[in-house]
Amino acid sequence: MALIKFISVNGDVREVNADSGSNLMQVALDNGIDEILGECGGSCSCATCHCYIAEDWLAKSGTPDEIEQEMLECALDPAKNSRLACQVNISNELDGMVVHLPESQY
Protein backbone atom coordinates (compact mmCIF):
# COMPACT_ATOMS: atom_id res chain seq x y z
CA MET A 1 0.00 0.00 0.00
CA ALA A 2 1.21 3.51 -0.82
CA LEU A 3 -0.28 6.93 -0.29
CA ILE A 4 -0.17 8.95 -3.53
CA LYS A 5 -0.65 12.71 -3.60
CA PHE A 6 -2.13 14.05 -6.88
CA ILE A 7 -1.80 17.82 -7.39
CA SER A 8 -3.89 19.59 -10.03
CA VAL A 9 -2.81 22.60 -12.06
CA ASN A 10 -4.97 24.83 -9.86
CA GLY A 11 -3.28 23.47 -6.72
CA ASP A 12 -5.97 21.05 -5.54
CA VAL A 13 -4.46 18.13 -3.65
CA ARG A 14 -6.08 14.71 -3.58
CA GLU A 15 -4.56 11.90 -1.53
CA VAL A 16 -5.43 8.34 -2.39
CA ASN A 17 -4.38 4.89 -1.22
CA ALA A 18 -2.86 2.70 -3.92
CA ASP A 19 -2.43 -1.07 -3.84
CA SER A 20 1.02 -2.43 -4.54
CA GLY A 21 1.10 -4.29 -7.84
CA SER A 22 -1.33 -1.86 -9.47
CA ASN A 23 -0.22 0.97 -11.72
CA LEU A 24 -0.57 4.71 -11.31
CA MET A 25 -3.07 5.07 -14.18
CA GLN A 26 -5.42 2.50 -12.66
CA VAL A 27 -5.11 4.18 -9.26
CA ALA A 28 -6.06 7.54 -10.79
CA LEU A 29 -9.06 6.09 -12.67
CA ASP A 30 -10.27 4.18 -9.60
CA ASN A 31 -10.20 7.37 -7.56
CA GLY A 32 -11.86 9.73 -10.02
CA ILE A 33 -8.77 11.72 -10.96
CA ASP A 34 -10.31 13.11 -14.15
CA GLU A 35 -7.11 14.59 -15.53
CA ILE A 36 -5.91 11.06 -16.27
CA LEU A 37 -7.86 9.57 -19.21
CA GLY A 38 -6.06 6.28 -19.89
CA GLU A 39 -7.96 5.72 -23.15
CA CYS A 40 -6.03 2.69 -24.36
CA GLY A 41 -6.47 0.90 -21.05
CA GLY A 42 -2.81 0.77 -20.14
CA SER A 43 -1.10 -0.50 -23.31
CA CYS A 44 1.30 2.42 -23.56
CA SER A 45 -0.23 3.33 -26.92
CA CYS A 46 -2.20 6.55 -26.41
CA ALA A 47 -0.31 8.91 -24.07
CA THR A 48 -3.51 10.09 -22.36
CA CYS A 49 -2.29 9.19 -18.86
CA HIS A 50 0.55 11.68 -18.98
CA CYS A 51 1.63 13.13 -15.62
CA TYR A 52 4.66 14.69 -13.95
CA ILE A 53 6.40 12.90 -11.07
CA ALA A 54 7.77 15.23 -8.38
CA GLU A 55 11.54 15.48 -8.82
CA ASP A 56 12.50 13.79 -5.58
CA TRP A 57 10.35 10.74 -6.45
CA LEU A 58 11.55 10.41 -10.01
CA ALA A 59 14.30 7.85 -9.35
CA LYS A 60 12.07 5.61 -7.26
CA SER A 61 9.27 5.63 -9.85
CA GLY A 62 11.49 3.93 -12.43
CA THR A 63 12.82 4.79 -15.89
CA PRO A 64 10.66 4.97 -19.02
CA ASP A 65 11.50 2.32 -21.60
CA GLU A 66 11.95 3.12 -25.28
CA ILE A 67 8.27 2.80 -26.23
CA GLU A 68 7.17 5.03 -23.36
CA GLN A 69 9.77 7.63 -24.30
CA GLU A 70 8.45 7.72 -27.86
CA MET A 71 4.88 8.05 -26.63
CA LEU A 72 5.88 10.85 -24.26
CA GLU A 73 7.16 12.84 -27.22
CA CYS A 74 3.55 12.98 -28.48
CA ALA A 75 2.18 14.16 -25.13
CA LEU A 76 1.18 17.78 -24.60
CA ASP A 77 3.95 19.79 -22.86
CA PRO A 78 6.30 16.94 -22.00
CA ALA A 79 9.00 17.68 -19.42
CA LYS A 80 12.00 15.90 -17.93
CA ASN A 81 9.82 14.42 -15.19
CA SER A 82 7.06 13.29 -17.55
CA ARG A 83 5.76 9.74 -17.25
CA LEU A 84 2.85 7.71 -18.55
CA ALA A 85 0.97 6.69 -15.43
CA CYS A 86 0.14 3.26 -16.85
CA GLN A 87 3.85 2.43 -16.86
CA VAL A 88 4.49 3.41 -13.22
CA ASN A 89 4.12 0.34 -11.02
CA ILE A 90 2.94 0.91 -7.48
CA SER A 91 5.09 -0.48 -4.67
CA ASN A 92 5.40 0.29 -0.96
CA GLU A 93 8.49 2.30 -1.86
CA LEU A 94 6.29 4.94 -3.50
CA ASP A 95 4.43 5.71 -0.25
CA GLY A 96 4.06 9.48 -0.14
CA MET A 97 4.84 10.09 -3.84
CA VAL A 98 3.72 13.44 -5.26
CA VAL A 99 2.30 13.46 -8.81
CA HIS A 100 1.52 16.66 -10.69
CA LEU A 101 -1.35 16.46 -13.17
CA PRO A 102 -1.30 18.19 -16.57
CA GLU A 103 -3.82 20.82 -17.55
CA SER A 104 -4.97 18.66 -20.46
CA GLN A 105 -4.12 15.37 -22.16
CA TYR A 106 -4.73 16.70 -25.70
Add this chain to the structure above:
Amino acid sequence: MNLKELPFSMKPVGWFQIAWSGEIPAGEVKPLRYFGEDLVAFRGEDGELRLMNAHCHHMGAHLGHGGKVKGNCVTCPYHGWVWNGEGKNVEIPYQENTINKRIKTWHVTEQHGCVFMWHDPTGSAPRWELPHMFDSFREFSDRDESEFYPIYPHGTRRWPNEPVHPQITFENSVDSMHFRYVHDSPLDPMLLEMDIRENDSVFRTLFGFKSVRTNNIEMTFDTRTSGVGCSFNVFKGAYNYRVLFSATPIDDETSELFNTIWWERKDGEAGDMPLVIQERIKNEILTTVDEDLLVWRHQKYVDRPMLAKQDVKAFNMLRKWQAGFYDLPPAEQVD
Protein backbone atom coordinates in the same frame (compact mmCIF):
# COMPACT_ATOMS: atom_id res chain seq x y z
CA MET B 1 -10.12 5.71 -47.31
CA ASN B 2 -9.71 9.38 -48.01
CA LEU B 3 -6.02 9.59 -48.83
CA LYS B 4 -6.01 13.37 -48.56
CA GLU B 5 -6.45 13.10 -44.79
CA LEU B 6 -3.30 11.03 -44.37
CA PRO B 7 -0.21 12.51 -42.70
CA PHE B 8 2.02 11.04 -45.46
CA SER B 9 2.05 11.59 -49.21
CA MET B 10 1.52 9.35 -52.23
CA LYS B 11 5.11 10.07 -53.34
CA PRO B 12 7.19 7.62 -51.29
CA VAL B 13 10.70 6.58 -52.32
CA GLY B 14 11.37 2.97 -53.27
CA TRP B 15 10.70 0.05 -55.60
CA PHE B 16 7.13 -0.44 -56.81
CA GLN B 17 5.64 -3.17 -58.97
CA ILE B 18 4.18 -1.98 -62.27
CA ALA B 19 3.62 -5.18 -64.28
CA TRP B 20 4.50 -8.81 -64.84
CA SER B 21 7.18 -9.51 -67.44
CA GLY B 22 4.78 -11.74 -69.38
CA GLU B 23 2.50 -8.78 -70.06
CA ILE B 24 5.09 -7.01 -72.20
CA PRO B 25 6.69 -9.36 -74.76
CA ALA B 26 9.60 -8.24 -76.95
CA GLY B 27 8.52 -5.67 -79.52
CA GLU B 28 5.48 -4.46 -77.56
CA VAL B 29 4.56 -1.23 -75.77
CA LYS B 30 2.29 -0.77 -72.78
CA PRO B 31 0.78 2.49 -71.51
CA LEU B 32 1.01 2.92 -67.73
CA ARG B 33 0.15 5.55 -65.17
CA TYR B 34 1.81 5.74 -61.73
CA PHE B 35 2.76 8.53 -59.30
CA GLY B 36 0.65 10.96 -61.31
CA GLU B 37 2.79 10.44 -64.44
CA ASP B 38 1.74 9.06 -67.82
CA LEU B 39 4.33 6.43 -68.65
CA VAL B 40 5.19 4.04 -71.45
CA ALA B 41 6.97 0.71 -71.05
CA PHE B 42 8.37 -1.04 -74.10
CA ARG B 43 10.52 -4.09 -74.66
CA GLY B 44 13.12 -3.77 -77.40
CA GLU B 45 14.05 -6.53 -79.75
CA ASP B 46 17.05 -7.17 -77.45
CA GLY B 47 14.57 -8.29 -74.74
CA GLU B 48 15.33 -5.39 -72.41
CA LEU B 49 12.46 -3.46 -70.85
CA ARG B 50 12.50 0.34 -70.82
CA LEU B 51 10.27 2.81 -68.98
CA MET B 52 9.87 6.51 -69.67
CA ASN B 53 7.39 9.38 -69.63
CA ALA B 54 4.73 8.77 -72.22
CA HIS B 55 4.36 11.98 -74.16
CA CYS B 56 6.37 12.76 -77.27
CA HIS B 57 8.17 16.12 -77.03
CA HIS B 58 7.05 16.99 -80.54
CA MET B 59 3.26 17.32 -80.24
CA GLY B 60 2.50 15.46 -77.00
CA ALA B 61 1.14 12.19 -78.40
CA HIS B 62 1.13 9.24 -75.98
CA LEU B 63 3.80 6.75 -77.08
CA GLY B 64 1.97 3.92 -75.28
CA HIS B 65 -1.16 4.23 -77.42
CA GLY B 66 -0.25 3.27 -80.96
CA GLY B 67 3.52 3.68 -80.58
CA LYS B 68 5.59 0.90 -82.15
CA VAL B 69 8.86 -0.69 -81.16
CA LYS B 70 11.58 -0.23 -83.76
CA GLY B 71 14.76 -2.08 -82.84
CA ASN B 72 15.30 -0.98 -79.25
CA CYS B 73 13.47 2.32 -79.66
CA VAL B 74 9.87 3.43 -79.73
CA THR B 75 8.24 5.27 -82.63
CA CYS B 76 5.61 7.93 -82.01
CA PRO B 77 2.21 7.11 -83.57
CA TYR B 78 1.63 10.74 -84.59
CA HIS B 79 4.58 11.70 -86.86
CA GLY B 80 6.99 8.78 -86.58
CA TRP B 81 9.59 10.42 -84.37
CA VAL B 82 11.85 7.76 -82.83
CA TRP B 83 13.00 7.74 -79.18
CA ASN B 84 15.53 5.37 -77.61
CA GLY B 85 15.52 3.86 -74.11
CA GLU B 86 17.59 6.75 -72.74
CA GLY B 87 14.84 9.13 -73.84
CA LYS B 88 16.95 10.54 -76.67
CA ASN B 89 15.43 11.50 -80.00
CA VAL B 90 17.32 9.37 -82.56
CA GLU B 91 15.30 9.98 -85.72
CA ILE B 92 12.85 12.39 -87.29
CA PRO B 93 11.92 10.58 -90.50
CA TYR B 94 11.39 13.68 -92.64
CA GLN B 95 14.34 15.86 -91.64
CA GLU B 96 18.05 15.35 -91.11
CA ASN B 97 18.64 16.68 -87.62
CA THR B 98 17.12 15.44 -84.37
CA ILE B 99 16.11 17.43 -81.29
CA ASN B 100 18.12 17.57 -78.07
CA LYS B 101 15.33 17.60 -75.51
CA ARG B 102 15.10 14.24 -73.74
CA ILE B 103 12.12 12.33 -72.43
CA LYS B 104 12.45 11.49 -68.73
CA THR B 105 13.33 7.83 -68.13
CA TRP B 106 12.83 5.68 -65.02
CA HIS B 107 14.90 2.84 -63.54
CA VAL B 108 13.21 -0.53 -63.93
CA THR B 109 14.22 -3.98 -62.79
CA GLU B 110 12.76 -7.37 -63.62
CA GLN B 111 13.14 -10.37 -61.39
CA HIS B 112 11.29 -13.69 -61.15
CA GLY B 113 8.78 -12.53 -63.76
CA CYS B 114 7.79 -9.23 -62.07
CA VAL B 115 8.54 -5.68 -63.18
CA PHE B 116 9.39 -2.95 -60.66
CA MET B 117 10.14 0.75 -61.10
CA TRP B 118 12.26 2.90 -58.81
CA HIS B 119 10.40 6.01 -57.66
CA ASP B 120 12.32 8.87 -56.09
CA PRO B 121 11.01 12.46 -56.20
CA THR B 122 14.60 13.77 -56.10
CA GLY B 123 15.47 11.84 -59.26
CA SER B 124 18.21 9.91 -57.43
CA ALA B 125 19.30 6.52 -58.75
CA PRO B 126 18.15 3.45 -56.76
CA ARG B 127 19.39 3.74 -53.16
CA TRP B 128 18.86 0.09 -52.25
CA GLU B 129 18.10 -3.24 -53.84
CA LEU B 130 14.82 -5.07 -53.85
CA PRO B 131 14.54 -8.40 -52.00
CA HIS B 132 14.48 -11.40 -54.33
CA MET B 133 11.74 -14.02 -53.95
CA PHE B 134 14.31 -16.85 -54.12
CA ASP B 135 17.82 -15.48 -53.53
CA SER B 136 16.83 -13.55 -50.38
CA PHE B 137 15.29 -16.56 -48.64
CA ARG B 138 17.97 -19.25 -49.11
CA GLU B 139 18.57 -19.62 -45.38
CA PHE B 140 14.86 -19.98 -44.64
CA SER B 141 13.82 -22.21 -47.53
CA ASP B 142 16.23 -23.20 -50.26
CA ARG B 143 13.96 -23.87 -53.19
CA ASP B 144 14.53 -22.73 -56.73
CA GLU B 145 12.15 -20.93 -59.02
CA SER B 146 12.07 -24.09 -61.19
CA GLU B 147 10.33 -25.95 -58.34
CA PHE B 148 7.26 -23.71 -58.73
CA TYR B 149 4.69 -23.38 -61.52
CA PRO B 150 5.01 -20.36 -63.80
CA ILE B 151 3.30 -17.35 -62.19
CA TYR B 152 1.90 -15.74 -65.31
CA PRO B 153 -0.95 -15.57 -65.93
CA HIS B 154 -2.67 -17.99 -63.53
CA GLY B 155 -0.83 -17.00 -60.37
CA THR B 156 -1.45 -13.28 -60.77
CA ARG B 157 -4.19 -10.78 -60.05
CA ARG B 158 -4.39 -7.01 -59.92
CA TRP B 159 -6.80 -4.54 -58.35
CA PRO B 160 -6.40 -1.58 -60.72
CA ASN B 161 -8.04 1.34 -58.96
CA GLU B 162 -8.32 1.32 -55.17
CA PRO B 163 -8.67 4.20 -52.70
CA VAL B 164 -5.90 2.77 -50.54
CA HIS B 165 -2.50 4.07 -49.51
CA PRO B 166 0.27 1.46 -49.95
CA GLN B 167 1.65 2.09 -46.46
CA ILE B 168 -1.59 0.95 -44.79
CA THR B 169 -1.57 -2.38 -46.55
CA PHE B 170 1.77 -3.38 -45.06
CA GLU B 171 0.53 -2.97 -41.50
CA ASN B 172 -0.71 -6.53 -41.97
CA SER B 173 2.91 -7.61 -41.67
CA VAL B 174 2.83 -7.04 -37.90
CA ASP B 175 -0.87 -7.62 -37.30
CA SER B 176 -1.29 -11.12 -35.87
CA MET B 177 -4.92 -10.78 -34.83
CA HIS B 178 -6.44 -9.66 -38.17
CA PHE B 179 -6.01 -13.13 -39.71
CA ARG B 180 -8.83 -14.54 -37.57
CA TYR B 181 -11.32 -11.80 -38.36
CA VAL B 182 -10.43 -10.70 -41.88
CA HIS B 183 -9.29 -14.01 -43.37
CA ASP B 184 -11.21 -16.56 -41.26
CA SER B 185 -7.93 -18.12 -40.21
CA PRO B 186 -8.56 -21.00 -37.80
CA LEU B 187 -5.34 -20.17 -35.96
CA ASP B 188 -3.78 -16.94 -34.74
CA PRO B 189 -0.24 -16.67 -36.08
CA MET B 190 2.39 -15.79 -33.50
CA LEU B 191 5.00 -13.15 -34.22
CA LEU B 192 8.24 -15.04 -33.59
CA GLU B 193 10.89 -12.64 -34.89
CA MET B 194 11.05 -9.07 -36.16
CA ASP B 195 13.98 -7.00 -37.40
CA ILE B 196 15.02 -4.27 -39.82
CA ARG B 197 17.76 -5.18 -42.28
CA GLU B 198 19.45 -4.46 -45.64
CA ASN B 199 20.50 -0.91 -44.65
CA ASP B 200 17.05 -0.16 -43.26
CA SER B 201 15.30 -0.96 -46.56
CA VAL B 202 13.65 -4.21 -45.36
CA PHE B 203 11.31 -4.89 -42.45
CA ARG B 204 11.34 -8.60 -41.74
CA THR B 205 8.93 -10.66 -39.64
CA LEU B 206 8.65 -14.37 -38.95
CA PHE B 207 5.23 -15.72 -37.99
CA GLY B 208 4.41 -19.25 -36.78
CA PHE B 209 1.14 -21.20 -36.88
CA LYS B 210 0.66 -23.66 -34.02
CA SER B 211 -1.20 -26.88 -34.62
CA VAL B 212 -4.21 -27.23 -32.35
CA ARG B 213 -3.59 -30.97 -32.22
CA THR B 214 0.12 -31.13 -31.42
CA ASN B 215 0.66 -27.60 -30.08
CA ASN B 216 3.86 -27.45 -32.14
CA ILE B 217 4.58 -24.82 -34.74
CA GLU B 218 3.60 -26.60 -37.96
CA MET B 219 4.02 -23.78 -40.42
CA THR B 220 6.02 -20.56 -40.51
CA PHE B 221 6.18 -17.65 -42.89
CA ASP B 222 8.99 -15.23 -43.43
CA THR B 223 7.99 -11.78 -44.71
CA ARG B 224 10.34 -9.16 -46.16
CA THR B 225 8.70 -5.80 -46.74
CA SER B 226 10.66 -3.45 -48.96
CA GLY B 227 9.84 0.16 -48.13
CA VAL B 228 6.15 0.93 -48.56
CA GLY B 229 5.89 -0.87 -51.91
CA CYS B 230 6.22 -4.66 -51.83
CA SER B 231 6.19 -7.57 -49.43
CA PHE B 232 7.73 -10.96 -50.17
CA ASN B 233 6.17 -13.84 -48.20
CA VAL B 234 7.55 -17.38 -48.05
CA PHE B 235 5.51 -20.12 -46.37
CA LYS B 236 7.24 -23.23 -45.05
CA GLY B 237 5.66 -26.35 -43.60
CA ALA B 238 2.24 -27.79 -44.46
CA TYR B 239 2.18 -25.43 -47.46
CA ASN B 240 5.20 -24.11 -49.30
CA TYR B 241 3.88 -21.39 -51.56
CA ARG B 242 5.22 -17.87 -51.95
CA VAL B 243 3.32 -14.61 -52.26
CA LEU B 244 4.35 -11.22 -53.53
CA PHE B 245 2.00 -8.43 -52.56
CA SER B 246 2.64 -4.99 -54.03
CA ALA B 247 0.91 -1.63 -53.90
CA THR B 248 1.79 1.23 -56.23
CA PRO B 249 0.40 4.78 -56.17
CA ILE B 250 -1.39 5.77 -59.40
CA ASP B 251 -2.01 9.35 -58.31
CA ASP B 252 -2.75 11.17 -55.04
CA GLU B 253 -6.04 9.32 -54.53
CA THR B 254 -5.65 5.77 -55.79
CA SER B 255 -3.31 2.80 -55.88
CA GLU B 256 -2.99 -0.35 -57.92
CA LEU B 257 -2.54 -3.58 -55.96
CA PHE B 258 -0.78 -6.69 -57.29
CA ASN B 259 -0.75 -10.24 -56.02
CA THR B 260 1.53 -12.99 -57.31
CA ILE B 261 1.53 -16.65 -56.21
CA TRP B 262 4.32 -19.18 -56.66
CA TRP B 263 2.76 -22.61 -56.11
CA GLU B 264 4.97 -25.62 -55.50
CA ARG B 265 5.12 -28.16 -58.33
CA LYS B 266 4.38 -31.78 -57.69
CA ASP B 267 7.61 -33.77 -57.88
CA GLY B 268 9.03 -34.04 -61.35
CA GLU B 269 6.09 -32.34 -63.00
CA ALA B 270 6.89 -29.96 -65.83
CA GLY B 271 4.85 -27.49 -67.84
CA ASP B 272 2.17 -25.01 -66.88
CA MET B 273 -0.05 -25.00 -63.81
CA PRO B 274 -2.72 -27.78 -63.89
CA LEU B 275 -6.32 -26.60 -64.17
CA VAL B 276 -7.29 -27.84 -60.71
CA ILE B 277 -4.51 -25.76 -59.10
CA GLN B 278 -5.42 -22.75 -61.24
CA GLU B 279 -8.96 -22.95 -59.88
CA ARG B 280 -7.81 -23.33 -56.30
CA ILE B 281 -5.46 -20.35 -56.49
CA LYS B 282 -8.15 -18.24 -58.15
CA ASN B 283 -10.86 -19.14 -55.63
CA GLU B 284 -8.92 -19.53 -52.39
CA ILE B 285 -5.56 -17.76 -52.53
CA LEU B 286 -6.01 -14.73 -54.78
CA THR B 287 -9.10 -13.73 -52.79
CA THR B 288 -7.31 -12.71 -49.59
CA VAL B 289 -6.74 -9.16 -50.83
CA ASP B 290 -10.51 -8.85 -51.49
CA GLU B 291 -11.02 -9.58 -47.81
CA ASP B 292 -8.49 -6.94 -46.78
CA LEU B 293 -10.01 -4.41 -49.18
CA LEU B 294 -13.37 -4.61 -47.41
CA VAL B 295 -11.59 -2.91 -44.54
CA TRP B 296 -9.03 -0.75 -46.36
CA ARG B 297 -11.51 0.92 -48.75
CA HIS B 298 -13.60 2.31 -45.91
CA GLN B 299 -11.03 2.71 -43.16
CA LYS B 300 -10.32 6.07 -41.54
CA TYR B 301 -6.65 6.33 -40.74
CA VAL B 302 -5.86 6.55 -37.04
CA ASP B 303 -2.62 8.37 -36.43
CA ARG B 304 -2.36 7.25 -32.82
CA PRO B 305 -4.28 3.97 -32.60
CA MET B 306 -5.46 2.51 -29.32
CA LEU B 307 -3.39 -0.62 -29.68
CA ALA B 308 -3.68 -3.85 -27.77
CA LYS B 309 -0.73 -4.50 -25.49
CA GLN B 310 0.78 -7.25 -27.63
CA ASP B 311 0.80 -5.02 -30.74
CA VAL B 312 2.38 -1.84 -29.38
CA LYS B 313 6.01 -2.72 -29.96
CA ALA B 314 5.59 -4.10 -33.48
CA PHE B 315 3.23 -1.37 -34.76
CA ASN B 316 5.39 1.42 -33.37
CA MET B 317 8.53 -0.10 -34.85
CA LEU B 318 6.85 -0.57 -38.25
CA ARG B 319 5.32 2.92 -38.49
CA LYS B 320 8.52 4.60 -37.37
CA TRP B 321 10.43 2.68 -40.05
CA GLN B 322 7.79 3.42 -42.73
CA ALA B 323 8.07 7.16 -42.04
CA GLY B 324 11.64 6.99 -43.37
CA PHE B 325 10.50 6.53 -47.00
CA TYR B 326 9.17 10.05 -47.55
CA ASP B 327 10.83 13.36 -48.40
CA LEU B 328 14.37 11.98 -48.52
CA PRO B 329 17.09 14.47 -49.48
CA PRO B 330 18.81 13.74 -52.81
CA ALA B 331 21.18 10.78 -52.56
CA GLU B 332 24.83 11.80 -52.34
CA GLN B 333 26.73 11.25 -55.53
CA VAL B 334 29.52 8.72 -55.16
CA ASP B 335 32.55 9.98 -57.05
